Amino acid sequence: MSTARSLAELSPEDPSPVETAAEKPASRIVDMHVHFDEKKSGFLDDLLKLADRINLTACLLTPFAYRQVVADAAKQHPRQIVPFGFVELDAPDVARQVEELHSLGFRGLGELEFVKKPYNDPSYFPVYELANRYGWIVLFHTGIVLRRNFDEPEDVASGRMRPIYIEEIARRFPKITVVGAHCGNPEYEWAAEIARWNPNVFFDLSGSTLTKMRGRLAEFQRIFWWSSLDWSVRTPDHDPSAFVKLVFGSDTDLSSIESAVNQYRAFFDACEIPERTRRMIMGETLAKMLGLPE
Numbered sequence: 001m002s003t004a005r006s007l008a009e010l011s012p013e014d015p016s017p018v019e020t021a022a023e024k025p026a027s028r029i030v031d032m033h034v035h036f037d038e039k040k041s042g043f044l045d046d047l048l049k050l051a052d053r054i055n056l057t058a059c060l061l062t063p064f065a066y067r068q069v070v071a072d073a074a075k076q077h078p079r080q081i082v083p084f085g086f087v088e089l090d091a092p093d094v095a096r097q098v099e100e101l102h103s104l105g106f107r108g109l110g111e112l113e114f115v116k117k118p119y120n121d122p123s124y125f126p127v128y129e130l131a132n133r134y135g136w137i138v139l140f141h142t143g144i145v146l147r148r149n150f151d152e153p154e155d156v157a158s159g160r161m162r163p164i165y166i167e168e169i170a171r172r173f174p175k176i177t178v179v180g181a182h183c184g185n186p187e188y189e190w191a192a193e194i195a196r197w198n199p200n201v202f203f204d205l206s207g208s209t210l211t212k213m214r215g216r217l218a219e220f221q222r223i224f225w226w227s228s229l230d231w232s233v234r235t236p237d238h239d240p241s242a243f244v245k246l247v248f249g250s251d252t253d254l255s256s257i258e259s260a261v262n263q264y265r266a267f268f269d270a271c272e273i274p275e276r277t278r279r280m281i282m283g284e285t286l287a288k289m290l291g292l293p294e
């Protein structure tokens with residue numbers, strides 16, 4: 001009965017829709033991790049519809065080739081779309097690409113991934129120097145990365161994208177807000193500790209983590225352990241919850257963003273995260289950083 005019911009409520013498979021404007025206005029969701037899908041025609045229209053329905057702002061991770069169409073859409077719909085540039089750190093003209101993205105009004109970079117060298121390699125510093133000058137948010141893939149082709153050789157290794165590398169970037173380039181995608185999966189402990197000591201480091205919990213951990217989400221209380229311990233590090237709004245170092249990211253198709261929201265909510269319940277901190281994770285932290293319009 002009540003136990004069964006609360007277990008059901010915690011299930012990430014819970015199909016119940018995100019509460020929407022029907023009864024009460026849903027609080028704003030800012031999604032750090034929406035990939036622009038150039039293969040889906042009508043993607044931007046679908047995104048705008050979803051944004052209006054569930055009160056969503058998408059940080060739209062945009063391949064360089066699509067920079068203009070997304071820059072235009074973001075200018076027209078600043079409440080729904082925040083443009084982020086997806087560039088290859090190993091491309092010979094990456095610094096020029098970054099400058100162009102800045103001139104088009106882009107607000108950051110991401111998701112940086114599939115690097116040929118570890119993220120802290122000095123050959124990538126010119127890009128970080130620009131991002132630092134612009135005061136940008138930069139989203140890095142961290143942890144295990146998918147295999148795109150099982151039969152062909154590929155120069156891709158998860159070990160180059162470990163969360164420890166983004167600590168060095170955060171410290172050398174303090175005006176960058178560094179967001180690690182996937183919380184370093186499976187190096188959650190390293191990710192959390194780096195977030196604890198570095199005010200400009202945050203993580204999202206997108207990817208397989210909330211599915212893998214669905215039966216043991218409370219374990220994150222052991223990893224984000226310093227709530228209310230008066231840690232002498234700056235946090236958004238001086239929030240004392242360790243979990244305030246997380247931001248919402250879905251990294252899914254548009255049709256699955258609501259499921260990702262429900263997975264985050266199950267995680268909030270399992271870890272007894274205060275209501276105020278939940279709102280910050282789901283959108284207020286990023287909205288403030290980005291100065292988003294109401």
Ligand SMILES: [Zn+2]
Binds near residue numbers: 111113142181182
């Ligand atoms: Zn990723």
